[in-house]
Amino acid sequence: MKGIHSMIASGVALMLAASAASACTISARVSIVGNEFPAIQTIGAQAKECTGAEVSTNLTKDHQTINVPGMQGNPAEYTSAIIANSSIVALMNEDVIRPLDDLIEKHGQGLKPSQLITIDGKVMAVAFMANAQHLVYRADILKKIGVEAPRTYEEMLAAAKMIRDQGIMENPIGGAYKAGWGLAQEFNNMFLGHGGRHFKAGSAHPNINTPEGIKTLEMMKSLSEYMNPDFLTHDNNETNAEFRAGNVAIMNMWGSRAETLVTADGVSQEVIDGFAIRGPMTVDGGTTPASTLWWDGWTVAKNIPDDEAEATFIALMHAIRPELMEDDGIARQAVWLIDGYKPTSASAGVIEAAEMKTIPYPMIPYMGLLHTALGNELADFLQGKESAEQALSDVEAAYRAAAKEKGFL
Amino acid sequence: MIRKMPLGLRLISSAFLIFWLIMAAFPFLWTFWGSFKVELDFFSLADWTNALFGRNTVETHGRPFTGAGYHGAWIAEGFWRPAINTAIVCFFVVCISLTIGTLGGYALSRAKARYSFLLLILALIFRAMPPITLVSGYMLPFFEWNLWGILPTTIVVLVAINQPFTLWMLHSFFQNIPQELDESAKVDGCTQFQAFRHVIIPVMWPGVITTALFSFLLAYNDFAVTSVLLSETNRTMVPEIAAFLGTTYTEGNIMFAVAAVVSATVPLFILVMLFQNRIVSGLTAGAVKG
C-alpha cells in the first residue's frame, strides 16, 4: 500500500540523510512534477534532501494534464517532469524539455549508458526504472489442475477452461479491460505479440486493420469469455482486487504491482501462498512476447535559467544515486535501472520480459492518439455489437480525424 | 390542505415515504457500516454476506469492526490537511460569492433597462458551460502568472463559476422584496447604496442564507475545478479522495477512500440538520420564484 511504502521510504530517507548526508547542495530552485507511485515518491523524497535552495514536488496521478502547461511558461513552473516512454512524447511534441548532454558531462558520473534516453543523438531523459506487464498466477490452482505456468495465451485459455470445467473458479482469467487506456494497452500488447506494427513504415498512417489486428481482437474476445462479465469496467485495481479475493487465477499484470499485490488487509493465506509471477506470454506461435516494455525517467525543463536546470539535474542525480540500492525497502519498490541494483523476487517478471526481447512501447508523436482511439472504439466489439473489421476501421477513422486535427496527417 | 386523509391514501402515502426513505438513506448507512471493514469485506467479492458480518475483518483484526481505514486516512495520509483546505475554500467562496452576488442580484432586480434581462440570460448561458472546458482554458495563463496550484486562485474561480446560479437565486428573491421599501428610502434622501444597506440588508437574510447553503455545497463538492487547479499539497477533500482510489500504476488505498468519504459526508449531515428549516423558509420567502 502506498501509505506504508511512502512511510518506509521517508523513514529510510531520514536514516540515509543522517548517515550519508551526502554532498547535495544546490543553488537554485527545483520543482518536480510526476506520478505518485512509491518509487517516484522515493525519488521525490530523495531530491528534497538537497540543501541550499528550495526543492518542491507535486506528485499526483493527474501529472499528465499539468506537466505540459506547467512547463510551457517562461520561466516554467516545473523544472523537471518525471515521465515514461509514452508520456515523454507529449513533452517532446511541445518542445518543453532540454537536451541533457552538457549536464551529463558535468555531473552525470555513475549513470549507465542504458539509462540515457537518446533521441536523434541528444539525451532527453534519464531513465531510472523499468516496467512491463507479465504473467501473474496462482501456483496452487495450476498445480491442482496439473499444468505448468502458461507460456502462451493459447495455454492460458486451455488452463482457464480446465479451471472452469473443474468448478474451481467461474471466471479464472483477470484482465484490465476497462474501456479506455487499459483496454487499448491490452490491444497493443496482443497486437505486437502477433507481429503487428501500429503504423505504416515512416508515416503517421494507421496500420491496424490487418490480419494481425483481427487475430488480436479474436484472442481478446476468447480471453474475455473467461473473465468476470463486468470486465469492461475493471481496471488494474479492480482486477487485482479480484485476484486478492481468490476469484482469478491467471492474469497479465504490471510488474510494478507484483511487490504489493497480495499485501492488503484480509487476503487469505491461500492466495498469498499461491501468488506467483513469470515473464510475459507469447501468442499465435510468435516469439515476441505479447507485452510492452516501459521505462520511467526524469527530464529537465527547457524554459528555465541554466542554474535552475543544473540544480534540478544535481538534485535528481542525488535521488537516483547507486547507494540507495543497498536499502532493501527501496530496492524492492521497482525494477531499478540504477547501477548496483540487485534483482529481487518481485522483479523476475519484468527482467524476463526484457530478456525475451519484448518490444518497448512505441515512442512516436502520434501513438497517444491511436491509443486513445483504440480505447474508445474497441468496447463495441468486445460486447459483440460489431465485427472485428468494423471495430478496427472505426479505430482507424477516429485516429485519422484526431491526427488530421493535430497536424500529423 | 390535507385534513382527514382516507385510510387507503394514508397507507399508500406512508408506504411511498418509507420506500423513499430507504432509497435516500440506505446507501449512506451501508457505506458507514462498510467503512469499518477491510477491503475484501467491503467489496464482498467472494460472498455478499461478508460485508455484513466482516469475515475477513475478523480474520485480520480479531473483531468484525476496524478503524484501520480512518487511521490510515486521517493519521497516515494526513486527511486533516485537505479537510482544512476545504474549510478555507468553502468559507471564502461563500463569503465572496454572496457579497458580490447580493450586490449584483439586487441591481438586476431593481434595474428596468433591457440590458438587465439580457445579463440574466447571459448568466444562464454561462451556467451551461461545462466546467471542464473552462478549467482547461485557465491552465496556461495560471501557470504563466504563477497562480496555479494555490487556494486563492481556486476560490476566485469557484466564485466566478458559481455566480450565475447565485445571481438567479438572489435576483428572484430580491424581486419579492417590495420596491417601495428602497424607493421610499431614496425619496428620503438616501443614495442607492444607502438604501440597500439600511433597508434591504436587514430583510434579505432568509434568501441569502439559502443561497449560501447552495454556494457552500458547490464549493464543498467541487471536483472538476479543484482536481485540476490545486497542487498535491493544497488539495481539498474530494480530489484527495479521488487520489486515494489509485492509478494504473498503484494499488489504491480503497478503504482510506471509503473512510474519507464517510468523514467528508459528516459535516454535510450536520449542516443539513442545522439548516434544513432555513433552506425551506428561505426558498419559501421567494428565492425560487423562477
Add this chain to the structure above:
Amino acid sequence: MKHRSFFWFFLPTGLAMLLFIAMPIVSVIIQSLYAPHESVLITVENCGPFGCTEETTIDQEATRALEEAKPLGRFVGLDIYRDRGHLAFAELREAWQSGQGIRGVIDTLGNLPFYRAITFTLVFTFTVTPSLIVLGLLIALAVNSLHRHLKGLMIFFSLLPMIVTPLIGSLILFWMIDSRGILGTALQSIFENPDLSLKASSELTWLVLIIYGIWHSAPFAFVVFYAGLQTLPSDQLEAARIDGATRWQQVRYVVIPHLMPLVTFVALIQLMDNFRIFEPIVGFNASAHATSLSWIIFNDLAGETRQLSAAATTSVLTIIGVAILLSPVLVRTWREYRGSYR
C-alpha cells in the same frame, strides 16, 4: 435604478464572470476554429534501456518556424466541426448514399462518437428531468401531509442524496450494484438470475445511470416544491373544497398551478445540469456503454494527447445544445419580462 449605480453594483460579479467565464468561452470558440500546425516529421534513431530503434519524431526547428509565423495555429474554419469526431458530415453522406436508406444512416449514427454521446445525453436528460420532477412533487406532497414532528426527520433524510458529491455518490452506488454487492445480489435473487450483472450490459448501465440521476436530483425538486407548498393560498383550497372538489381535483386545479413557476425553475436548472452529465459516467466506469458530451470533452483533454481543438469544438456544440434545449423556456421568460415591464 440609475445606470450609473447599476454599473457599480454589478461590477464585481460582472467582472468575475467576464474574466473567468466569458473570456474562456471566447477563447474556446477561437480555439475550435484553429488546429495545431502540421508537424514536420523526421525519422531519427532513439536509444534507451531496451536498445535502439528508428522512430519518427517532430522536427522542432522547422515546426517552431511555422508556429512563430502563426501562433494561433492554422485556421481550419469549421473543419473540426465537420470531422468524424463531431458532426461527421462526410460519414453521414456516405451512409445516406450507400443505398441502405434510413437504416444505414441510423447504424452509422450509432457508430459515431458524437451522435452516440448526444443520444445518451438526450435520453438521460429527457427521462431524468420529468421523472425527478414527478418524484420530487410526490415526496413533497407526502411529506407535507405528515405530522409536524415527522416532517423534520423526513426532510433531513430526503435531502441527503442531493448534498453528497456526485462523484462520491456515484461511487457508493457503483460499489453497491456490483454483481457481488448488496444491491446486485438482491436483484439477482429477485429476478432469479444468478448471472445478472448491471455493469455488463449497455441497457442496464443506462438504466442505472438514469436511476442514479433521479435519485441525486429529486431532493432538489422536493425541497423547492415543499417550500412552494408552504405558501399555498388556503382560501383557494377552501373554496375548492366547498365546491366539492375531490382530493385529486384540489391537487390538479389548485396545487399544481400554484407550483407551476417552480416547476419551470426546477426544469430549467435540471435540464442544464443533466445535459452536462459527467461525474456519474466516471464514477460508474460506464464509458464502454454510455458517453456524454462532457465526457468526450474530458476524454479529449485528459492524458497524453490533449486534443484542445476537438475539446473546444465539443464545448461549443454543448453550449449550442443547451441553448436549443432552453430556448422554449427563454422565449417564455422573455415574453413575461416584456409583459411585466411594459
